[in-house]
Amino acid sequence: MSVSALSVSALSDSQIEDLITQSLAARENSYSPYSKFRVGAALRTTDGKVFQGCNVENASYGGAICAERTAFVKAVSEGHRRFVAIAVSCDFNSFITPCGICRQFMNEFGKSLEIFFVNDDRTYKRAILEDLLPFAFGPEDLPDNSEKQKA
Ligand SMILES: O=c1ccn([C@H]2C[C@H](O)[C@@H](CO)O2)c(=O)[nH]1
Numbered sequence: 001m002s003v004s005a006l007s008v009s010a011l012s013d014s015q016i017e018d019l020i021t022q023s024l025a026a027r028e029n030s031y032s033p034y035s036k037f038r039v040g041a042a043l044r045t046t047d048g049k050v051f052q053g054c055n056v057e058n059a060s061y062g063g064a065i066c067a068e069r070t071a072f073v074k075a076v077s078e079g080h081r082r083f084v085a086i087a088v089s090c091d092f093n094s095f096i097t098p099c100g101i102c103r104q105f106m107n108e109f110g111k112s113l114e115i116f117f118v119n120d121d122r123t124y125k126r127a128i129l130e131d132l133l134p135f136a137f138g139p140e141d142l143p144d145n146s147e148k149q150k151a
């Protein structure tokens with residue numbers, strides 16, 4: 001485990017509990033007839049708003065969208081770009097960690113995002129995105145990015 005993963009959470013205990021509750025609830029709307037693997041996510045913005053997401057699968061299997069990206073797309077499309085933490089849970093009794101595509105997707109909005117991997121019994125593990133995606137390629141690696149961000 002890296003040093004940053006051991007640092008104290010920016011969230012209070014009750015904020016963590018709320019995020020856990022919302023990620024578990026978000027699984028209920030999962031559309032996963034193919035994998036039958038229901039995933040829920042709850043994403044907290046810096047101004048305290050929480051967006052829920054679930055995985056949404058497709059008959060063309062590659063078209064599936066993970067719970068994490070659903071939550072991010074909902075938040076960003078509502079005008080939010082600054083995030084503190086995301087909690088993720090599945091209904092298989094284990095801790096779930098975001099897939100590689102989601103790690104890259106989330107990195108766009110900051111590598112210090114806290115990620116809570118939530119178990120069915122509400123126990124959790126915690127990491128920082130940077131630990132899950134070291135040496136990431138991000139917006140700062142593109143030339144003239146400040147202009148692009150304004151667009
Ligand atoms: O972190 C993850 C991992 C997987 N899935 C979804 C994608 C697919 O619908 C199903 C099986 O991979 O779980 C997520 O939503 N989040």
Ligand SMILES: [Zn+2]
Pocket residue numbers: 066067068069098099100101102103
């Ligand atoms: Zn994913």
